[in-house]
Structures are given as C-alpha cells and as structure tokens.
Amino acid sequence: MLLELRGITKRFGALVANDHIDLVVQPGEIHSLLGENGAGKSTLMNVLYGLYDADEGEILLDGVVQNFSGPGDAMAAGIGMVHQHFMLVPVFTVAENVMLGHEQTRGGGRLDLEAARAQVKEISARFGFHVDPDAVVEDLPVGVQQRVEIIKALSRNADVLVFDEPTAVLTPQETDELMAIMRQLRDEGSAIVFITHKLREVREVADRITVIRHGKVVGEALPTASDAELASLMVGRSVELRVHKGSPQLRDNGLKVANLVVTNEVGTVVVDDISFEVRGGEVLVVAGVQGNGQTELTEALLGLEHNVSGSITLDGEELVGRSVRRILDEGVGFVPEDRTLDGLIGEFTIAENLMLDRSDGPPFVKAGALQLPFRDRFAKEKVAEFDVRTQGITTQVGRLSGGNQQKVVLARELSRDLRLFVAAQPTRGVDVGSIEFIHKRIVATRDAGVPVLVVSTELDEAVALADRIMVMYRGTVVGIVPADTPRDVLGLMMAGISPEDAKGEVA
The missing domain is CATH 3.40.50.300 (P-loop containing nucleotide triphosphate hydrolases)
Structure with missing residues (x-):
C-alpha cells in the first residue's frame, strides 16, 4: 500500500509541531523518519494513526484521501503502529491482548479465544517469533512483548506499519532481531515507517531517510550517508560525534x-x-x-x-x-533521569533554577536576604559557560528546549565543589549538538579528579x-x-x- 502525507500541519496553540510536511512511503520500503526528540516525528505519526486531527493537509492510501476520526479508522484502513511505550494489558495473555479491540465471538456471544490463539500461532510461525499465545504478557521479556505488539498490528492486516522509537527498551541483540523482522516485513511488501533518533540504526536498516527538524522536513538521504552528514541535517550544523x-x-x-x-x-x-x-x-x-x-x-x-x-x-x-x-x-552533584520532574521547576526562571539546593546560605543568601546581584551575575556566567540558548536569565526554564533545560541542570550541579558526580540518563531527550557539549563536560569533570557515575541505557x-x-x-x-x-x-x-x-x- 502506498502512503502519502501531503502538507500535514499540526499546531498546539502557538507551537507548530508539524509544518506542511510531505512524506511518501512505498510498499516494500523501510522509510526512516529521523530527527531529535521534539522534532515532530511522533506527532506526525499520531496524525497518521488518527490520534490527532491535522489542522491542514491530507493523508492518502493508494491515492485515496483518508479521513480518520480515531485509531480504529486507521487500523481498518490497514495502518498499524508499534508504540514506543507498549499498549498491552500486562495481566492478559498474548491472545487476549491481540484480540483486544476487535474481539471475535462465537455461539452465545462468547469470546472466540481459539481463533485468537490460532492467529498468534500463524503469525509467529510465519516470522519465527516463538510467542506462546497463552503466556501472560507481564511474564514475558521486553523483546517478546514488542513482538506481541507487532502481532497485534499484523492481525489487523496492516499494510503500513509504523515503528515509533522501537529500540528504546531493547538489548542490542533484541534490536538486531527487530531489524531482521522489519526487513522480512518489507520483503513481504509492507510499507514501514521507522521513527528514530539513533544514527547507527537508521543507517543499518533504512532504504530511505527523511530528516525532520523543528517540525519541518529539512532533507532526505540514503543510508550510505555518513553519521556526520545525518547529524548535521538533524541539528543544522556540523557536530563532533566522537568523545x-x-x-x-x-x-x-x-x-x-x-x-x-x-x-x-x-x-x-x-x-x-x-x-x-x-x-x-x-x-x-x-x-x-x-x-x-x-x-x-x-x-x-x-x-x-x-x-x-x-x-x-x-x-x-x-x-x-x-x-x-x-x-x-x-x-555530591546529581543529574536526575527526569529533569522536568526532579531537576527543574518549570515556572521558575533560569536564575532561580541555578540556585536551587543552595538558597539557605552564602553566597546566594546572607543574613536571610537573597543576594540578587550575585545571583544574576552567577546566572549570566553559567548561561555563557554552558551555552544555554535563551533570551535571558529571567526566561522561565520550562520554555527552553530539552537540551537547554539539561544544560541548566548541569550548570547548577557542576558549579559546586564536587566530591562525586552522578548523572542519570544525562542526554535523554537532548539534541545531538547538546549531547556533544554534555559529554565534554562529563569528561572534563572526570579529568578534574572527580569520581563520575553515569547511568545510561x-x-x-x-x-x-x-x-x-x-x-x-x-x-x-x-x-x-x-x-x-x-x-x-x-x-x-x-x-x-x-x-x-x-x-x-x-x-
């Protein structure tokens, strides 16, 4: 099935998440949608899947304009989506999850679980999934749970399959197995959209690559493009990828x-x-x-x-x-894995966030009085040192991009006299350019003689x-x-x- 997106635009208030995006995915093709977190990739696919209504533009399947009022319409039209966060009921069996939402019944209105079991077995055999239809989902490894998601999509006769950041919770071996499955689906004629921000994976499995930055298509590439070329397209400038x-x-x-x-x-x-x-x-x-x-x-x-x-x-x-x-x-300096929940107060300014955890005494507070000149001077120095892209230190930190928010957290934690630095997922949701900067700061901290513990998936x-x-x-x-x-x-x-x-x- 040929998928075409023409001029898709999606706004959330003043934010334009998708700006007149065109995309064509051929049957028998793995088309990668590459871009940083927040670039608009998932929003675009949520429009395709009927989760969002586009403000402008149209979706065509085999040349016919579609009007989806929800995911049910998209699934009925032959579109399946494997979400980054699995849409499975943990206490249900594989067969029960696969039939959920399009239940088959037999005499007396009873659920036809046998039909669901047979469907799971047939798809598993065809793709070598080795999934037990009677296994309870919460007892399965993460890689097998993802196969259940794929079985769900295939059981609805999906001709277009969207994989949204599918490797986020997989081991390297499970990632390789997933890519083999994607190639097999492609070879059987499926049109596959592969959403990712990982350059290694996109070059390994994609047939064509479309790069999105700030909600716009900024270029197309073949998998023969270098990591440096793809990274440059993603962030709009050359990036040093090696640490x-x-x-x-x-x-x-x-x-x-x-x-x-x-x-x-x-x-x-x-x-x-x-x-x-x-x-x-x-x-x-x-x-x-x-x-x-x-x-x-x-x-x-x-x-x-x-x-x-x-x-x-x-x-x-x-x-x-x-x-x-x-x-x-x-x-002890600490970068939490969820900066918005544990690392920052979004309604506070950059200057206010930079003094969190140190507002009970010198140098920010003396004799119970906030030292505003010192705080503002300190904030301006750290914004410059950590290359925080902002209009000023009075900007609410919640208005910054993910990468700049992370730089504020790093600036605060690395500006103290450290005996230990702990960084959990320090580059999660951060653009390639900011990753380059964060890695340099972590290495500099190590070279200063500080013990550094980094948690990274x-x-x-x-x-x-x-x-x-x-x-x-x-x-x-x-x-x-x-x-x-x-x-x-x-x-x-x-x-x-x-x-x-x-x-x-x-x-």
Whole structure:
C-alpha cells in the first residue's frame, strides 16, 4: 500500500509541531523518519494513526484521501503502529491482548479465544517469533512483548506499519532481531515507517531517510550517508560525534558501595546486594535495559530511597542514613533521569533554577536576604559557560528546549565543589549538538579528579564515556568490564549472561 502525507500541519496553540510536511512511503520500503526528540516525528505519526486531527493537509492510501476520526479508522484502513511505550494489558495473555479491540465471538456471544490463539500461532510461525499465545504478557521479556505488539498490528492486516522509537527498551541483540523482522516485513511488501533518533540504526536498516527538524522536513538521504552528514541535517550544523578523552588518571578518593540492598514500597528487592567502587578521575557507566534497578541505585546514593541496607561511603564517610540535603552539602552533584520532574521547576526562571539546593546560605543568601546581584551575575556566567540558548536569565526554564533545560541542570550541579558526580540518563531527550557539549563536560569533570557515575541505557553513549562499564540486570551486577568490551558481549550481559559466558557465546 502506498502512503502519502501531503502538507500535514499540526499546531498546539502557538507551537507548530508539524509544518506542511510531505512524506511518501512505498510498499516494500523501510522509510526512516529521523530527527531529535521534539522534532515532530511522533506527532506526525499520531496524525497518521488518527490520534490527532491535522489542522491542514491530507493523508492518502493508494491515492485515496483518508479521513480518520480515531485509531480504529486507521487500523481498518490497514495502518498499524508499534508504540514506543507498549499498549498491552500486562495481566492478559498474548491472545487476549491481540484480540483486544476487535474481539471475535462465537455461539452465545462468547469470546472466540481459539481463533485468537490460532492467529498468534500463524503469525509467529510465519516470522519465527516463538510467542506462546497463552503466556501472560507481564511474564514475558521486553523483546517478546514488542513482538506481541507487532502481532497485534499484523492481525489487523496492516499494510503500513509504523515503528515509533522501537529500540528504546531493547538489548542490542533484541534490536538486531527487530531489524531482521522489519526487513522480512518489507520483503513481504509492507510499507514501514521507522521513527528514530539513533544514527547507527537508521543507517543499518533504512532504504530511505527523511530528516525532520523543528517540525519541518529539512532533507532526505540514503543510508550510505555518513553519521556526520545525518547529524548535521538533524541539528543544522556540523557536530563532533566522537568523545575525546585520554587515559584515566586514577586517584585515591572515591565512592565505595558495599552489599547495597534497596527494597521498594511493596517489599520487592530492586537492588540486590551489589558492590562496586568509583575512583577519582574515572567514569563508571552503569549500563542495562531501563528498569533493572539503575534508578533505585542512583536514588539510594542521594538518600532518596528509605528502605536501604549496606554501605555507601564517599572518601571514607558513610552516606547511608544521611538526609538528601546533607549528602548534597557533602559535594555530591546529581543529574536526575527526569529533569522536568526532579531537576527543574518549570515556572521558575533560569536564575532561580541555578540556585536551587543552595538558597539557605552564602553566597546566594546572607543574613536571610537573597543576594540578587550575585545571583544574576552567577546566572549570566553559567548561561555563557554552558551555552544555554535563551533570551535571558529571567526566561522561565520550562520554555527552553530539552537540551537547554539539561544544560541548566548541569550548570547548577557542576558549579559546586564536587566530591562525586552522578548523572542519570544525562542526554535523554537532548539534541545531538547538546549531547556533544554534555559529554565534554562529563569528561572534563572526570579529568578534574572527580569520581563520575553515569547511568545510561544508550550503549553507544556508555562505550564512548566509560572507563569501565557495570552492567545491571534485575537489580544485580552482572559484571564490571573495560570500556572496550565488544558490543555483542555487553548486549548479552544486559540479558543477564555473565561476562565469561557472554564472551564464550560471542567467540
């Protein structure tokens, strides 16, 4: 089925998320929609899928204009979408999830689960999915859950398939398997739209590439284009993609974690007896698929978790049991994984956000009075130093782009006398140009002799930044390995396989 989007425009108030976008996807083609987070890619696909109404433009399938009032209309027309965040009911079986929304019945109005099971088995056999129709979804690995999403779309006879950032929660091996599935679907005649911001993946699987920046199509490319060429299209200027760093100059100061256990509010152990250390002058990257205890680990380091046992020492001083305020005052800088929820106050100005956590005393407050001249001078210096693109320090931080918001967080956390720097997902939702800047600042912090702990689900980032990589799986440490460990080995470790066994499988 031939898909055409003509002049699609979508506005949210004054924001133009899609600005007269044209796109043609041929049957038997993987067409990648490449762009930074916030560029308008997902908005465009939500228009295609009937989740949003376009303000202008039209959608055509095989030359016929479509008018979708919701996703049901899009699915009926042959469009399927595999969402970044799975649209599955965890306590339902695979078959129940597949039939949800277009239930078949038989005598007496009973649900025809047998028909759904047969459909799952038929599609699984055709694509080699190996999915049990009676398995409960919450018991399945993430990669298999994604296959269930694909089965759902195919069960509705989708000829156009949209994959929206499909690799965000996959190991490298699961990503490779997904790309093989996409190629098979393409070879059977499906038209595939692949939304991503990862250059490695788009060059590996796409037949054609359309680049979107700030809601507009800014160029088209073939997968033979270099990473540098694609990155330049994405951000509008040349970008240095490599992280330049010398060998670590290790020091005696650092962080030591011993037998750390974190239990959540319902009594489940989410960090399970882990031990490691980070020395001054090195970057230890915690790698793994999201949801394997990394968040709880960083929160335990900051005193944000309450059900904690074991030991966390910084330069020999115990941190377990201390308040968040005291830990921050000890010289711990923290970039949280969700900057809008935990790192910034959107209604506050840039200047106000830059003094958060330090508003109880000098140099920002003296004798109970806010030192406005010092605060504003400090803010102007940090805006310049961290290249925050803004009209001024009185701009509300919520009005900044994601990359500039992240720079404000970094400016605040790196402007103190640090004894430890913890950065969780430091480049999530950040444009390529800002990623380049953030990586340089992290390396500079390491080179200043500070121990640095980075949590990242982006394997390319982990390999680029790390001096050593610690892989977590289901709350445990699978292993701590050098940064030059092969990607295939790291991917297997992310699935819970020990470094020794992973090296054996790769060999």
